[in-house]
Amino acid sequence: MKRQSRHRARLSLPAALCARVDEQAHAARAMWNLLHAWWQMMPKEKRTLANADAAIRQARKDIDFLGALPAQAAQAVLKTYFQAWKNCWEGRADAPKFKTRLRTVMAVDVPQGQHLNIVRVHRRWGMVNLPKVGRVRFRWTKELPVGRRANRDNRITGARLVKDDLGWHISFRVQTHETEPEAHQGPxxxxxxxxxxxxxxxxxxxxxxGAWLTDREQSKLLRLERRSAALQQHRKRGGKASKRLQYVYDQIARLRAxxxxxxxxxxxxxxxxxxxxxxxxxxxxxxxxxxxxxxxxxxxxxxxxxxxxxxxxxxxxxxxxxxxxxxxxxxxxxxxxxxxxxxxxxxxxxxxxxxxxxxxxxxxxxxxxxxxxxxxxxxxxxxxxxxxxxxxxxxxxxxxxxxxxxxxxxxxxxxxxxxx
Known part of the structure; x- marks a missing residue:
């Protein structure tokens, strides 16, 4: 039987490459919002995949910062958006909404697995090729079907770049062919x-x-939470957080992550x-x-x-x-x-x-x-x-x-x- 699974690994990105991946993630979010605006403006008979594809191709030509997003990643945003509406019509999810800058998880799809060119270079590290980014290192914690181990049934079909409070990670989509397990004879x-x-x-x-954080980390978290509460007193209601307060927020988020x-x-x-x-x-x-x-x-x-x-x-x-x-x-x-x-x-x-x-x-x-x-x-x-x-x-x-x-x-x- 064929089994679809995911394997997440931590990326090691220099500051310049990290900024480049950030640009792609913001472009992907903007592409989603543009598609949602286009969907709301167009009449029902013109809401087709072909028309949406033509719209995003034209948008990539007219808007410069959308060019940071690879063409295949833009097509992945289009397919995900249409799938979101299909899930809504079938009652599995709510209707798609605009993605805000602060509350949206930054992510970029790499739909073609053959373009990743994954190579293991060290016992703990591997190299992967990312479109418009180049060769980057990732933490090797699990054997992947690459090189001689890869074939039609066992291969990596794609990946997704995801950013959390600890940095960028890559999630590989792995397809393997396994025999159906026999019934477990355990109690x-x-x-x-x-x-x-x-x-x-x-x-x-x-x-x-035990506790998920050490005593030292818990003391640091308590100190940061008190610091953020003190800084919030000087923040205007509805105003943006200062750089000092945002730095404290980032430290709290890293500890919780x-x-x-x-x-x-x-x-x-x-x-x-x-x-x-x-x-x-x-x-x-x-x-x-x-x-x-x-x-x-x-x-x-x-x-x-x-x-x-x-x-x-x-x-x-x-x-x-x-x-x-x-x-x-x-x-x-x-x-x-x-x-x-x-x-x-x-x-x-x-x-x-x-x-x-x-x-x-x-x-x-x-x-x-x-x-x-x-x-x-x-x-x-x-x-x-x-x-x-x-x-x-x-x-x-x-x-x-x-x-x-x-x-x-x-x-x-x-x-x-x-x-x-």
Whole structure:
């Protein structure tokens, strides 16, 4: 089977080349805005791909700074814009909008993979050819199908340049031909996600992590946030930020981007370990948007414990449970495993031994003591929730169709309740 994947690597760009790539990204954003303006002005019968192509070709001749964008990258902007409208008409996304300068991610497409000419020059570095930029270095962290390894089935079909707060990165689009994996023979496991214990497994295992920033980095972040608050007092309402304030903003953004990169690294390593170990992974179908709603309330009915709820919401977003589940889905599919989602309500309050929910059974964040007089079981609260999650799958209460090679078998599987 053919598999489409992406591999992101950090670029090493000198200041001059970095400014050149910045020009291309701004030109790509301007091209999108011009296409959107053209779309709104033209009547419906003239909104065709051919007319739009002629319009952007003429714009590249009339507007000088659009010439910084390679012709193939301009065609990629055109195709992306029309695909955005198609997604809107089919109900998968909202209508396209103008892209602002400050809130838009700077990116440039390189649609032709054969023009990249990727070569590995060092154990840690490789070279890639970028249109209108030249040969640049990128961090080599994964084997790529280049040189003798490249063929019709295994090759790089394109790339995309993306800029974040840590600099420019290149995301390669990799196409590989792989044999369909056999069914994973590993055991079943239920996973309960949380704040104190990020991942608690039904078999008693758990995956934890420390703070994403060191003590020194956290102190620096706090100092920068206080500095930005002091500088904002001298900023006029609605006015532009000063260069000093913008420099502080950039430092804060770099620290937060560093924490995000470390979190993603931990998630990738953890999900890979789980996918290799277990054949069926059961998780809760969490409504994260509803869980992270603000507690401010309204003027008539103000909320309670607003500051505490705001801190909890930040912790929920910091754990990125949705991204974790997505990683588990595609990695389990690669290893022949199955990802199943079950209803979330009641898994933390129900006793995994007797199946009865009694008020006050969860005495603390870490301790669960069943208040049922006929049971009285006690144990770790997070592992108890993981056992309940697995039990819901075993009795057939699947909330969302499973993802993976054996998804159909997992949806159809219904077993009687058993004592675990």
């Amino acid at each position: 079943e496991v239920g996973i309960d996600v949380g704040i104190a214990v990020p991942l608690a497994l039904s078999d008693g295992g758990k995956f934890e992590h 560093k924490a995000k990169r470390r979190r993603q690294d931990w998630q990738h390593k953890t999900t890979t370990t789980i996918a290799r170990t277990y054949g069926t992974v059961v998780v809760e179908a969490l409504q994260i948007t509803n869980m992270a709603k603000s507690a401010k309330g309204t003027i008539d009915r103000p909320g309670k414990n607003v500051a505490q709820k705001a801190g909890l919401n930040r912790s929920i977003h910091s754990e990125a449970w949705g991204r974790m589940v997505d990683m588990l889905g595609y990695k389990l599919a690669q290893h022949g495993g199955t990802l199943v989602k079950v209803p979330a309500p009641g898994t933390s309050q129900r006793c995994s031994m007797c199946g009865v929910t009694t008020p006050g059974s969860r005495e603390s964040q870490a301790v669960f003591v069943c208040k049922n007089p006929d049971c009285g079981w006690s144990g770790n609260a997070d592992h108890n929730a993981g056992r309940n999650v697995l039990h819901l799958y075993r009795i057939g209460l699947v909330a969302i169709p499973a993802a993976g090679r054996r998804s159909r078998q997992a949806r159809e599987r219904v077993q009687p309740a058993t004592v675990r």
